Every structure is written in C-alpha cells, then in structure tokens.
Amino acid sequence: MKTITIRYFAVFREHAGVGEESLSLDASTAMDVYHQTQERHGSKEPVGHCKVAINDVMADWSSAVDDGDTVLLFPPVAGG
Numbered sequence: 001m002k003t004i005t006i007r008y009f010a011v012f013r014e015h016a017g018v019g020e021e022s023l024s025l026d027a028s029t030a031m032d033v034y035h036q037t038q039e040r041h042g043s044k045e046p047v048g049h050c051k052v053a054i055n056d057v058m059a060d061w062s063s064a065v066d067d068g069d070t071v072l073l074f075p076p077v078a079g080g
Contacts, residue, residue: 002067015041031061049076
C-alpha cells in the first residue's frame, strides 16, 4: 500500500466532494489510482478523455506512482 495524495479538478472535485485527499492505495500506475478513485467516488469519465499529472508534471496513464506522490486528475476540457 502507498499513501498517495490526489488532487481533483472540476467534475472530479464534484464527485469526490473535496479538492484533495490522501489515500492508502494498492496502486502501481496513474491508471491504477484513477480506477480506484473512480470506484470510490463514482466518476463515469472515460480515462481516454482525461489528463493526469504526477507531482505537478503532466504524465502518461502508465507512469509509475510512488509512496508520497501527488496525483492530479483533470477531466475533459471543453471549449472553442
């Protein structure tokens, strides 16, 4: 288990009810973190439309997460 801080933005924040939380997760990658928080908060956003950052650096969903990391979850952005 790793202690990961997750920062939520926009609709993710609405689903979580908080902007940030620290969780003990059995997660190896950013994708693992996403799926576990998705189950926890009921988000239905498809991962392919979302972005992730680890420790304030944009990352791929396959990027490794370590104990103490901060994962930022960004939903799809609309605009024009």
